[in-house]
Amino acid sequence: MSTQDKLVEYDDALLPETISPQGLLIADTYLTNGQDAKKTALALKIDEQEVRRLLRTPEVRLYTNAVFMETGFRNRHRMFGALDEIINRKLEEMEETGTTTDADILELMVKYHNMKMAEMKMEKELHEAKSPTIGRQNNVQVNLNGGSNYDNLLASLAKGN
Numbered sequence: 675m676s677t678q679d680k681l682v683e684y685d686d687a688l689l690p691e692t693i694s695p696q697g698l699l700i701a702d703t704y705l706t707n708g709q710d711a712k713k714t715a716l717a718l719k720i721d722e723q724e725v726r727r728l729l730r731t732p733e734v735r736l737y738t739n740a741v742f743m744e745t746g747f748r749n750r751h752r753m754f755g756a757l758d759e760i761i762n763r764k765l766e767e768m769e770e771t772g773t774t775t776d777a778d779i780l781e782l783m784v785k786y787h788n789m790k791m792a793e794m795k796m797e798k799e800l801h802e803a804k805s806p807t808i809g810r811q812n813n814v815q816v817n818l819n820g821g822s823n824y825d826n827l828l829a830s831l832a833k834g835n
Contacts, residue, residue, distance in 0.1 A: 692733065693733045693734060693737050694733070696728065697728050697731060697733060697734040698734075698737070699718070700714065700718070700725055700728045700729060700734065701729070701734050701737050701738050701741075703717050703718055704725070704729060704738060705738060705742070709738075709742075711725045711726050711729060753789075754786075754789070754790075757782070757785075757786055760782065761782050761783070761786070764778060764779055764782060765779065
């Protein structure tokens, strides 16, 4: 089976969040090729525009973002773990030498707090973006006596014509 055969058009309206097999193939190849669409197209031997089109679909974009954010130091647990380690080393240094000031620790804590607040804000925005927005629209019809077709119709009905 060639790569072209793997990219058969897939459209499942009932499961829009589910990534298609070709979307998953494109996303994984894209991530392993350093997030380069041209290298991805060459690796899969398909048109670069097709790769870019599939990378723009919401489910592929969501998948690649999730994988990207959960690997390396972009992984929030690993990043905050590293920050915890820095704070612990500063506390040990402060106890051993007495040269570190409380302001150093406070500065690290403020940075930690700001990072955590920014993370929570982004999670909230992501949650809001995922939830459907139900808009409310009020339509108002103004019928003034100005010779409109509606007024003419009402007048002729009232006269019995």
